[in-house]
Amino acid sequence: MPELPEVETVRRQLEPSLVGSSIGRAEIADPRLTRPHDPVLVAAALSGRTVETVGRRGKYLVVRFVERDVLLVHLRMTGSFRVAPRGALPADPHRRAVLIMDNGSDVAYRDVRRFGTWELLDADAVDAYFAARLGPEPLEVFSARDLAARLERRRAALKAVLLDQRVVAGLGNIYADEALWRAGLHPGRSASSLDDADVRRLHRAVRHVLRRGIARQGATLRDYSSPDGATGEMQEEFEVYGRAGQRCFRCGHELERHVVGGRGTTACPICQPF
């Protein structure tokens, strides 16, 4: 499940094979991948475009073309890229699209569960698109005071609020659990119940786990892998995610599994009191 650190890792690895290069031809194998749901139209629109930048906003990859169109890619659960010299990639029944680049590379997109999306927008529409969906970038302009203001008016479970991309962009199930453990906060607590010290710890924890994730090139589990086929190593640093029933690294108590906001959640009942 690519979250901010995984998407940032993908962005960094796609950058050299895309920026400054042109798409010779685009093949869209799955009509559901694109918005609009018209593979012929989108493939035609992408063909001939020259990539200006490959950015990231929250969990979105933002491919800006010189021609002023923007391709927003969201990997959702199982989306991934592979880059290789033309024709070198093995056949893949889950390949949903390929960009055949003029520089000799194939940029193939794979998505087993087909939740991922490729959305082609006019450059002018991008700001409004993100403004409607995403809160601040947690590693850029994002203060503890800002987080406090966003949490205090939400009575829902803290973890559910952290997963709301309008509160802060880029957290998913893994890094939310990791940040809550690090901050010593129970995932089920009401977001509005945090005091200033709680929020400060949470703010630091969120930024810390995301930075660590990027430094470790993301986590590799199940369906995620990076464009060069290499694997991130953040999963080796998980304190709670996937560790229900095992011992807390801080206090040694058994970690418990809950369901919060409809998501599997692991927390320490001692270190994260309700």
Next chain:
DNA sequence: CTTTTTCCCTGGACGC
């Protein structure tokens, strides 16, 4: 407005 629920989608794990 906020919150909750349903849906999308597939493969792997599990019980019988």
Next chain:
DNA sequence: TGCGTCCAGGGAAAAA
């Protein structure tokens, strides 16, 4: 071996 069932979960959309 082969079923049926459950689970993983981000985000859109509908319902409450």
